[in-house]
Amino acid sequence: xxxxxxxxxxxREGGGSADPTERRDESVLTPAPEAAGVMAGRVPEVKSPxxxxxxxxxxxxxxxxxxxxxxxxxxxxxxxxxxxxxAFIGPSGCGKSTFLRTMNRMNDTIxxxxxxxxxxMDGQDINARSVDPVLLRAQVGMVFQKPNPFPKxxxxxxxxxxxxxxxxxxxxxxxGIVESSLKKAGLWDEVADRLHSPGTGLSGGQQQxxxxxxxxxVNPEVILMDEPCSALDPIATARIEELIDExxxxxxxxxxxxxxxxxxxxxxxxxxxxxGRLVEHGNTEEIFTNPRERRTLDYITGRFG
Amino acid sequence: xxxxxxDKMWARLAAEDPAxxxxxxxxxxxxxxxxxxxxxxxxxxxxxAIGFLLLLLGRIIEQGHTAFYANQMTVQVYMDPARIDxxxxxxxxxxxxxxxxxxxxxxxTDDAQGTKATAYRLLISSELKxxxxxxxxxxxxxxxxxxxxxxxxxxxxxxxxKGEITRETAAEQRRVxxxxxxxxxxxxxxxxxxxxxxxxxxTNGDSTEPELAGVLGAVVGSALMLLVTALIAIPLGxxxxxxxxxxxxxGRITDLIEVNINNLAAVPSIVYGLLGVALFINWxxxxxxxxxxxxxxxxxxxLPTIIIATRSALKAVPPSIREAxxxxxxSRTQTVFHHVLPLAMPGVMxxxxxxxxHALGETAPLLLIxxxxxxxxxxxxxxxPAGALPSxxxxxxxxxxxxxxxxxxxxxxxxxxxxxxxxxxxxxxxxRFERRW
Ligand SMILES: Nc1ncnc2c1ncn2[C@@H]1O[C@H](COP(=O)(O)OP(=O)(O)OP(=O)(O)O)[C@@H](O)[C@H]1O
Ligand SMILES: [Mg+2]
Numbered sequence: 065x066x067x068x069x070x071x072x073x074x075x076r077e078g079g080g081s082a083d084p085t086e087r088r089d090e091s092v093l094t095p096a097p098e099a100a101g102v103m104a105g106r107v108p109e110v111k112s113p114x115x116x117x118x119x120x121x122x123x124x125x126x127x128x129x130x131x132x133x134x135x136x137x138x139x140x141x142x143x144x145x146x147x148x149x150x151a152f153i154g155p156s157g158c159g160k161s162t163f164l165r166t167m168n169r170m171n172d173t174i175x176x177x178x179x180x181x182x183x184x185m186d187g188q189d190i191n192a193r194s195v196d197p198v199l200l201r202a203q204v205g206m207v208f209q210k211p212n213p214f215p216k217x218x219x220x221x222x223x224x225x226x227x228x229x230x231x232x233x234x235x236x237x238x239x240g241i242v243e244s245s246l247k248k249a250g251l252w253d254e255v256a257d258r259l260h261s262p263g264t265g266l267s268g269g270q271q272q273x274x275x276x277x278x279x280x281x282v283n284p285e286v287i288l289m290d291e292p293c294s295a296l297d298p299i300a301t302a303r304i305e306e307l308i309d310e311x312x313x314x315x316x317x318x319x320x321x322x323x324x325x326x327x328x329x330x331x332x333x334x335x336x337x338x339x340g341r342l343v344e345h346g347n348t349e350e351i352f353t354n355p356r357e358r359r360t361l362d363y364i365t366g367r368f369g
Numbered sequence: 370x371x372x373x374x375x376d377k378m379w380a381r382l383a384a385e386d387p388a389x390x391x392x393x394x395x396x397x398x399x400x401x402x403x404x405x406x407x408x409x410x411x412x413x414x415x416x417x418a419i420g421f422l423l424l425l426l427g428r429i430i431e432q433g434h435t436a437f438y439a440n441q442m443t444v445q446v447y448m449d450p451a452r453i454d455x456x457x458x459x460x461x462x463x464x465x466x467x468x469x470x471x472x473x474x475x476x477x478t479d480d481a482q483g484t485k486a487t488a489y490r491l492l493i494s495s496e497l498k499x500x501x502x503x504x505x506x507x508x509x510x511x512x513x514x515x516x517x518x519x520x521x522x523x524x525x526x527x528x529x530x531k532g533e534i535t536r537e538t539a540a541e542q543r544r545v546x547x548x549x550x551x552x553x554x555x556x557x558x559x560x561x562x563x564x565x566x567x568x569x570x571x572t573n574g575d576s577t578e579p580e581l582a583g584v585l586g587a588v589v590g591s592a593l594m595l596l597v598t599a600l601i602a603i604p605l606g607x608x609x610x611x612x613x614x615x616x617x618x619x620g621r622i623t624d625l626i627e628v629n630i631n632n633l634a635a636v637p638s639i640v641y642g643l644l645g646v647a648l649f650i651n652w653x654x655x656x657x658x659x660x661x662x663x664x665x666x667x668x669x670x671x672l673p674t675i676i677i678a679t680r681s682a683l684k685a686v687p688p689s690i691r692e693a694x695x696x697x698x699x700s701r702t703q704t705v706f707h708h709v710l711p712l713a714m715p716g717v718m719x720x721x722x723x724x725x726x727h728a729l730g731e732t733a734p735l736l737l738i739x740x741x742x743x744x745x746x747x748x749x750x751x752x753x754p755a756g757a758l759p760s761x762x763x764x765x766x767x768x769x770x771x772x773x774x775x776x777x778x779x780x781x782x783x784x785x786x787x788x789x790x791x792x793x794x795x796x797x798x799x800x801r802f803e804r805r806w
Contacts, residue, residue: 173695175619202698212689214708224707225697278697 118145121286121316122167127181129162129171136162139181140342142335146285149308149317151331151348153324155363158337160320164288167318168204169197185286202229205279209291211271213263213278218255221263221274222246225282241281249277250307269300276307280315287311289319293326305330324364328352336360429785433778439567439580440530442493442556443519444471446501448512455512458505463498464490475555488549494521494580521569522562524579524772526553530562533771570779574746575756575764579772582765584783586747590660590740590755591729591787597664597751598671598728603721605668606675607710613676614683615705634673641670642734650738658739658754666734671724678720682713714802722795726788732759758784 122144129137137159144150152160162171169190171177183190190200202225213221222242225231232238242259246252251273255266263274272292279287289308293301308330311317321327327334328348335345336357344357355361362368382390446467453461468489472479479485497520504518505511521527525545528534534543536550545553556562573583617623645666649655655662686709694704710717735741741760748755756764758780765777 168696170692170696173692198698198700200698201696206696208689208692208696210689212687212693214690214693215712224694224699228697228699228703228707275693282698 118147118316120144121146121185123182123184123187124163124166125182125184127163127166127179127183129159129166130178130180131174132176136340137166138340140337142342142345144316144318145333146316147312147314148333149312149319149331150333150335151327152318152320152335152337153322153327153363154337154343155368156322159340160337161290163337164206164290164318164320167286167288168201168206170201170206172197202282203284204286204288205282205284207272207275207279207287207289207292209294211268211275211295213266213271213274215262215264217260218246218263218266218274219259222277222281225278229282231282245277245281246274248280248307248311249273250303250310251277267300269296269303272296272300272304273307276304276311280311284315286316286318289317291320291322294322301326324352324366336363338363429778429781433775433780433782435531435533436570436775436779437567438564439569440522440527441519441563441565442522442526443517443561443563444493444497445515446470446518447515448501448505450513453505453512455505455509459498459502461498461502463501464493464495467493467497471552475552485548488546489552491544492523492526492549492553494523495578496520496581519563521580522553524770527580528772529553530557530564533775570776575743575761576745577743579768579770579776582773582776584758584761584780586744587756587758587761587780588783588787590663590744590748591757591759593660593748593751593755594663594667594757595725595729595791597661598667599721599725601665601668602671602675602724602728606672606721606724607679607717609672610676610679610683611705611710614680615709616701630673630676634677637733638670638731639733639737641666642737644669645734645738656752656754658742658744659752660748660755660757661751662738663735663740663755663757664751666738667728667731670731670734671728674724674727675717675720678723679713679717682716682720683709685716686712711802715799718795718799718802722792722799725795726792729788729791730759730784732763735760736763758787 120143124140124142124144127137127140128135140159140163152164154160165171165174166179166183167185167190171179179191185200185204188195214224216224219242222245223238226238226241232241243252246255251270254270255274263271266274272295276287276292293304296304305326308317308319312332319327319330331348333345334348334351336343336351336355336359338359344351344355344360351360352364355364379390379394382393444467446463447470449466452466465483465486468486469479469483472485472489477485497518500518500520501516504516522530525534525543526549529545529550530553534545536547553562569581570583572585573581574586576582613623613626645662649662649665650657655665690708690712691704694708695701699707735757740755740757741763742754743764744754744756762777762780762784765773765780768774
C-alpha cells in the first residue's frame with residue numbers, strides 16, 4: 065500500500081491517552097459534575113489552560129474560510145491533539161462545521177468556498193498541491209449530523225471504504241474488516257445476523273453507529289463528527305458517547321456538539337467559537353469551570369446561543 | 370340521530386362563544402365544499418381522459434380488427450402444359466389461367482377479348498401465381514395434372530366477403546361488379562372460401578397489393594431505428610447530464626447550455642428532419658431512407674429530453690449521499706457512478722422511456738429523410754432502405770386501395786402494442802433499479 069498519507073498499522077498503538085482519569089458517566093441524563101457546577105451559576109476562578117493532552121495531530125494556523133464574498137471563519141489557529149476528543153462548541157452559524165470541514169477538505173466540494181491559512185496534519189500541509197483530497201479523506205473520516213448510510217446493505221456500507229481504497233486482497237480479509245469495524249462501533253451484536261439487509265432499515269442510532277463503523281473501516285487517523293447525536297434519543301446518545309470514549313484510545317476525534325453536557329462528558333479539550341472566530345480553547349474542565357472569556361461563560365451557562 | 374362526539378364538541382363551543390362557533394362552522398362547511406368540488410373536478414378530468422382513450426382505441430379496433438383475418442379461396446388448378454414454361458414457371462399468367470378454368474367450370478362463355486376472365490382474375494390475389502410457380506419449381510412433374518391451391522382472394526373480394534362492399538354500395542365507389550359478386554357468392558356457397566388468421570400481416574413487408582402487405586418490414590425498420598437511437602442518445606444524454614450536473618462548475622456557460630438544451634427540447638421535429646438531411650445525408654453521405662439516418666435524427670431529438678430528465682433525477686438525489694461518499698474518500702467519479710447514478714436510475718429510466726416512445730411514434734423527420742417511400746421486403750441491416758411503423762401508417766392511410774385503410778388501423782394497433790411492450794420492459798427494468806433511502 066503506497067498511500068503517502070496512510071499510517072503504518074503499528075503506529076496506531078503508540079502514544080495513549082494523556083488524560084487517564086476516566087470521566088465517563090453512567091447515566092446520560094445527569095449532567096457531568098463540572099457542567100452541573102456551571103449550570104448552578106457559579107463563576108469559577110480563571111486558570112490558565114494546561115498543555116495539550118497528546119502530541120499535536122492537526123495544527124491550524126490563521127485559517128479563514130470564505131463562501132463567495134462572505135467570510136465565515138476568521139483566522140482560526142488551533143492545535144488538535146492526538147488520542148483525544150476535542151469538542152467544538154458555539155452558537156449556531158458560528159462556523160464550527162465550516163472549520164471541521166477544512167480538516168478533510170470537504171469544503172473543496174462546495175462551489176465558491178475558499179480556504180486560506182495553513183492546516184498541518186503531522187506537520188504536512190493538507191492543502192498542498194501534492195496532497196490528494198481523496199487520500200486525505202481516507203485518513204480523516206467524517207460522521208455527519210444526520211446518519212447517511214448508503215442505500216445498500218450493512219455489509220456494503222462498511223466494506224465500501226476498504227473496497228475503493230483497495231485495502232484488502234481477499235473476501236475473507238474484507239469480511240474481517242467489516243466485522244471488526246462493526247464491533248468497534250458497537251453494532252456487531254445487533255446486525256451480525258442481517259449484514260445483507262439494507263443499512264437504511266436500521267434505527268437512527270444504529271444508522272449513526274453504522275456510519276461510524278463505515279468511517280473507521282478504512283482505519284483513519286482522525287474522525288470528525290458533526291453533531292453526531294443531534295437526531296438521537298438519550299439511550300442511543302449514551303451508546304455513541306461510550307463509543308467515542310472507546311475510540312479515543314486509537315483515534316484523534318473532533319466532535320461538534322450543541323450539548324454542553326455532552327461536550328463536558330466526552331471531550332478532554334474544548335474550543336469555543338463565536339461569529340466565525342475562535343474565542344477560547346483549552347482543557348474541557350477548565351473551559352467549563354474557569355472560562356477566561358465572558359462570552360464563553362455566557363454561552364455555556366445558557367445566557368445566549 | 371345519535372349525538373356524536375363532534376356534536377358535543379360543537380355544543381360546547383357554541384355555549385362558550387356562539388359567534389365564534391358559527392364562524393368556525395361556516396368556514397368548515399366552505400372548506401368541505403371546496404374539497405368536494407375539487408374531488409369532483411378530478412374525477413371528471415380522469416373520466417374524460419379515459420373516455421377519450423377508450424373512444425380512440427375503440428375506433429381503431431373497430432376499424433382495424435377486420436385486418437387480422439383474411440379470406441382464402443381454394444381452387445383446382447389444371448397445370449396446363451400448353452401455357453406453362455417448364456424453365457420459367459413464374460412467367461405464366463396463372464391468375465388468367467385459373468380464371469378461365471373457373472369460368473369453364475361454371476359453364477360461362479367468354480368473349481374474344483376475355484373480358485369475363487379478366488374480371489374473374491381480379492378476384493384472385495397474385496399470391497396464387499407465386500404459390501403455383503413454387504409448386505412447379507419444386508416438382509415439375511405436376512405439369513399436366515390438377516392441383517388444389519389455396520391462396521388469398523384479392524383485396525376487393527376480401528372487402529366484399531367482410532361486408533364492406535355490398536350490392537347497395539354505389540357503383541362508382543366499388544370496384545366489384547354485380548357479376549363478380551355473383552361469382553364470389555358462388556365460391557362461398559360451394560365451400561371454397563375459408564376465413565383464417567391473417568398471418569401475412571405479421572410476416573410480410575409492405576406490398577402494393579393490400580392482401581399481401583404486412584407490417585414486419587416496418588416493425589423491423591422501427592426496431593433497428595430505435596436501436597440506433599437508444600445506443601446513441603442514452604449514453605450521450607446520460608453522460609452529458611452527469612457531466613453538467615455533477616462535474617461542471619456552475620456558471621454563465623452552464624446556464625447558457627441549460628437554456629439551449631431546454632430550447633432544443635421544444636424545437637419541432639420536422640426541423641430535426643431538415644437538419645438530418647443536411648448533416649447525415651448531404652454532408653456525411655449516409656444512405657437515405659435507412660434506419661441509421663432515422664435513428665441518428667431521432668437520437669438528436671431525444672437527447673434534450675433525456676438530458677433534462679436525467680439532470681432532474683440527479684438533482685433529486687439527497688446531497689447527504691454525495692457527502693457520505695466524498696467523505697469516505699471516494700473520487701467524484703466513484704461518487705457519481707457508485708451512488709448517485711444508481712439512485713437516480715429510476716428517474717433516468719422514466720425520461721428515457723418517454724423519449725424512446727416519442728421517437729418510436731415520430732413521423733415528421735422520417736418524411737424528410739425518405740423513410741416514407743415504398744420499401745418492399747424486410748430490412749436486414751441499419752444501412753438498408755427501410756420503412757417505419759408511423760410512416761407505414763402514413764403510407765397506407767394515403768393509399769388509394771380501400772383495403773389499405775383497415776390495415777392502417779391494424780398498423781396503428783401494432784405500433785401501440787410495440788410501445789406497450791417497450792414501456793412494460795422499461796418499467797420492469799426500472800423496478801429492479803428502484804431503491805429506497
Ligand atoms: N455552503 C455554504 N454556502 C454559503 N454559506 C455557508 C455555507 N455553509 C455555511 N455557510 C455559512 O457559514 C457560516 C458558518 O456556518 P457553519 O455551518 O459552519 O455553522 P455551524 O457553527 O456549524 O452552525 P450549526 O451549529 O447551526 O451547525 C454561517 O453563517 C453559514 O450561513
Ligand atoms: Mg454545523
